[in-house]
Amino acid sequence: MLYRRWGSKDDLVVTYTSSSKEDVRIMEKVKEVMKAHVIELFLSGYLSKEDARKLLLGINTFTSIDPSYEDVHEALEDHLIKQAGEAGGSIGLGRSRNDHVATALRLQMRDEILELLEFLINFRMTLISRAEENLSTPFIVYTHFQPAQPTTFGHYLLYAEEEVASRWESIYRTLDLVNRSPLGSGAIVGSSVNLNRRREASFLGFKDVLLNTISSTSSRSDLISAIMEIANLMLSLSRIVEDIILLSSKFLGIVELPDSHVSTSSLMPQKRNAVTMEVLRARISKVVGDVMTVMNMYKSIPSGYNLDLQEINPFLWDVLDESRMGLEVLNDLMSKVKVKEIKADNEMLATDEAEILTSKGIRFRQAYHEISKAVREAKFVPSITMEQSVSRKVVEGSPSPQRMKESISFARERVTIHEKTLREYKNEILKGEGELRLIENDILQEGN
Incomplete structure (x- = not known):
């Protein structure tokens, strides 16, 4: 164990709190974040070019997470210490799992949202494409899950x-x-290591930084x-x-x-x-x-x-x-x-008939009641078909063929x-x- 030196690999606490299995999802992003950190340490003068090279080679050879580790971050750091020798001991400088996991999560979420x-x-x-194919295909829409009006x-x-x-x-x-x-935010309040957070952000394709370290x-x-x-x-x-x-x-x-x-x-x-x-x-x-x-x-x-x-x-x-x-x-x-x-349902044409009556000088509410009475008494006979009803719709966004186009x-x-x-x-x-x-x-x- 790299961090919990008082625990064994079979420690119940370590097993219970480990996120190693779930961290497989973000492993590649964790590696990218670590590369940005290593390169920033080099550019800021905290790492020699040779040490940076050893660390980058080590990151590239990290391919799996041993479940005995607490998480991918501990597994990667231990891997780098073993692969890069003394250089591996430098990667904890100005770094915490807290800012690294937060960064990896955002990178992964960004990719998944884009996909x-x-x-x-x-x-x-x-x-x-299907709408274009079914421009005039009769269809029924509902309000209150009762047949409302014809559409396509x-x-x-x-x-x-x-x-x-x-x-x-x-x-x-x-x-x-x-x-x-x-x-670059460290565990919660940043670090005395003078890292260029905006440069690190640009390396990872971020648009900006989250400013406050908490x-x-x-x-x-x-x-x-x-x-x-x-x-x-x-x-x-x-x-x-x-x-x-x-x-x-x-x-x-x-x-x-x-x-x-x-x-x-x-x-x-x-x-x-x-x-x-x-x-x-x-x-x-x-x-x-x-x-x-x-x-x-x-x-x-x-x-x-x-x-x-x-x-x-x-x-x-x-x-x-x-x-x-x-x-x-x-x-x-x-x-x-x-x-x-x-199957034609004439009652769905009731609104059309009320609107037709208004074109003859009858107030809409009066027309509405007349059509309603005819429907209740089973005497309603529409003067148009369902297809004609659809074609008569003139407002933008309605189902008439011209508006649909x-x-x-x-x-x-x-x-x-x-x-x-x-x-x-x-x-x-x-x-x-x-x-x-x-x-x-x-x-x-x-x-x-």
């Missing part, structure tokens, strides 16, 4: 896309919160903001999932799910159960539960680093994993789902803007990381 945002763009393109499946799909587009923007905004470097080392609120927005995305998608389950039921029979997303019963061979959507519906609840767990863990921790914080990490990744997998499944389903032939064009343009924004964000990160690589290569080549 999620990229996948969301693909999902939105699926929805837009394309109109419904664009509703889903707009929900996801809004959530995309909310998640993207959390990137600037996450993309700030805690590195906040840098012990805050997880930015990461929590990110998963809360991701959970908000999943809340929106959960309503779509619920629609699919209900509308594919034989009670309604409005949509037909692809065979790959349904399963029969072990006893009833006629069943087509919406199994993937049922599992996704449950796992979205799990995402919400994960966020609540993180909030409950976080709310009672006093300021400064506490080991409770490491227990939060698995729930952060679980939110991301479940959301990403769920999106993949939903994307596949939405690319294949079909709408069955809709406008909406599809707008949605595609919005996706293009988001793609460009994401590409530029990634390029800024790569620029900083490229600088780190150049210095690393220069140091490593010195010994060849």
Whole structure:
């Protein structure tokens, strides 16, 4: 043991408090952070070039975490002491596990958010393409889960896309919160070692630094903001999932799910159960539960680093994993789902008829009551069809073919803007990381 010298490798306390298994997720980021630290120690005059070279070589040969260590940080430092000899004893200078893990977590979260945002763009393109294919496909929408008015499946799909587009923007905004470097903050109050925190931040592609060292080392609120927005995305998608389950039921029979997303019963061979959507519906609840767990863990921790914080990490990744997998499944389903032939329900045309009467000089509320009376007495006979009802809708964002074409064009343009924004964000990160690589290569080549 490197830190707990009074404990044995079989010590119950060490085993109980170790995060080694969970730290596999951030191991590569921990190595990147350590490289930035080593290079900063060299540039600031605290390490010779030869010692820096030995340490960088040692970091590159660190490939696994022995579970007997408390965490990845202890395992890496011990590895460097063994690999780099006396030089390994220098890496604790101006460094704490507290600022290093906070930095690695932000790097990992940043990458995962970027990946999620990229996948969301693909999902939105699926929805837009399907909307274009179903521009005039009759569809029914509900209020209070009662048939409301006729629309098209394309109109419904664009509703889903707009929900996801809004959530995309909310998640993207959390990137600037996450993309700030805690590195160089030490355990809680910084260090007398004069490290250039902004240079370290730029090496790792960070946009800024978290200035206050207490906040840098012990805050997880930015990461929590990110998963809360991701959970908000999943809340929106959960309503779509619920629609699919209900509308594919034989009670309604409005949509037909692809065979790959349904399963029969072990006893009833006629069943087509919406199994993937049922599992996704449950796992979205799990995402919400994960966020609540993180909030409950976080709310009672006093300021400064506490080991409770490491227990939060698995729930952060679980939110991301479940959301990403769920999106993949939903994307596949939405690319294949079909709408069955809709049975005309004349009562859904009641609003249209009331509006038609107003065009003849009747006040709307009077027309409303006249149509309502006709419906109650089973005497209502509409003067238009469902298709004509859809075509009559004139407001922006409505399902008429002309308005739908406008909406599809707008949605595609919005996706293009988001793609460009994401590409530029990634390029800024790569620029900083490229600088780190150049210095690393220069140091490593010195010994060849």
